[in-house]
Amino acid sequence: MFIRSWKKDIFSIPNLLSLFRLLLIPVYATLYLNATQRYQYLLAGVILAVSCLTDMIDGKIARKYNMITTLGKILDPLADKLTQLTLTICLSLKYPVLYPVLGLFVMKELFQLVLGVVFLRKGKMLPGALMAGKVCTTILFVSLIALVLMPNIPPVAVKAIAVIDVLFLMISFVSYAMAYFGKNVKVQDIPSE
Numbered sequence: 001m002f003i004r005s006w007k008k009d010i011f012s013i014p015n016l017l018s019l020f021r022l023l024l025i026p027v028y029a030t031l032y033l034n035a036t037q038r039y040q041y042l043l044a045g046v047i048l049a050v051s052c053l054t055d056m057i058d059g060k061i062a063r064k065y066n067m068i069t070t071l072g073k074i075l076d077p078l079a080d081k082l083t084q085l086t087l088t089i090c091l092s093l094k095y096p097v098l099y100p101v102l103g104l105f106v107m108k109e110l111f112q113l114v115l116g117v118v119f120l121r122k123g124k125m126l127p128g129a130l131m132a133g134k135v136c137t138t139i140l141f142v143s144l145i146a147l148v149l150m151p152n153i154p155p156v157a158v159k160a161i162a163v164i165d166v167l168f169l170m171i172s173f174v175s176y177a178m179a180y181f182g183k184n185v186k187v188q189d190i191p192s193e
Contacts, residue, residue, distance in 0.1 A: 012067045017058035018075035024051045025079075025086050032090045032148060045149040051083055052141055077129075080137065081109055087144050095147065095158045101165045105140075108173045115180050124187045132175035136168040 010019075024047055032044040058076060062068045088105055092098040119125055129137075143161045147153060179186040 010071060012062075012069060012072070013065075014058040014062040014067050015069060015072050015075055017054045017061075018072065018079045021051045021054055021079040021083060022075075025082055028083075029086050029090055033093070035151070038151065041148060041151045045145055048083075048087065048141075048145050048148060051079075052145075055080060084137070084140055084144075085109070087148075088140075091144055091147050094151075095162075097155075097159055097162050098165075101162055101169065104166055104169045104173070108169055108176070111173065112176055115176075119180070119187055120190075123190050125190055126179055126186055127188050130172070130175050130179055130186070132172045136172035139168045140165055 010016075028044055028047045028051070031040060031047060035041045035044060055076070058072075062072055084105065088098065088102045092102045116125065143165055147158065147161060178184075
């Protein structure tokens with residue numbers, strides 16, 4: 001029964017789209033890190049745009065056609081976080097001013113991962129992504145994709161993007177800390193199926 005369910009889950013359209021996004025990560029990284037011409041940066045940006053588009057589509061399909069699965073709840077955010085991490089690492093190699101963005105991103109994600117596991121072991125979890133997290137993810141993707149598409153951007157613009165990204169990461173970080181430990185804790189018991 002479990003194997004049949006697992007196969008059904010993995011071969012659902014939303015989960016296949018999440019797997020596709022995971023497969024795009026090394027393609028993007030290879031293209032970007034080896035880019036020397038404008039068209040190569042554009043191609044790397046197109047790969048990221050396809051990844052973002054499939055991210056938007058998979059959730060809509062899952063909700064509309066009742067294809068929400070436990071595997072999908074793991075794959076979708078995993079693909080998001082690994083894409084963001086890869087994008088931030090690649091860009092930090094070209095623009096060292098982005099190292100604080102990378103450091104804060106890693107700290108925030110590790111914080112969420114550790115607390116997620118701790119609360120999961122207690123039979124509790126956040127009911128979903130917080131609005132601050134969704135806004136932060138959008139800001140990160142838009143700003144970092146802009147850096148990919150504009151390889152000759154002035155250094156002052158890169159610094160401005162770094163400051164904006166750090167600001168939104170900090171807001172998201174604080175929002176998640178408050179969701180776990182604040183006055184209005186958002187952690188809930190895991191519903192029994």
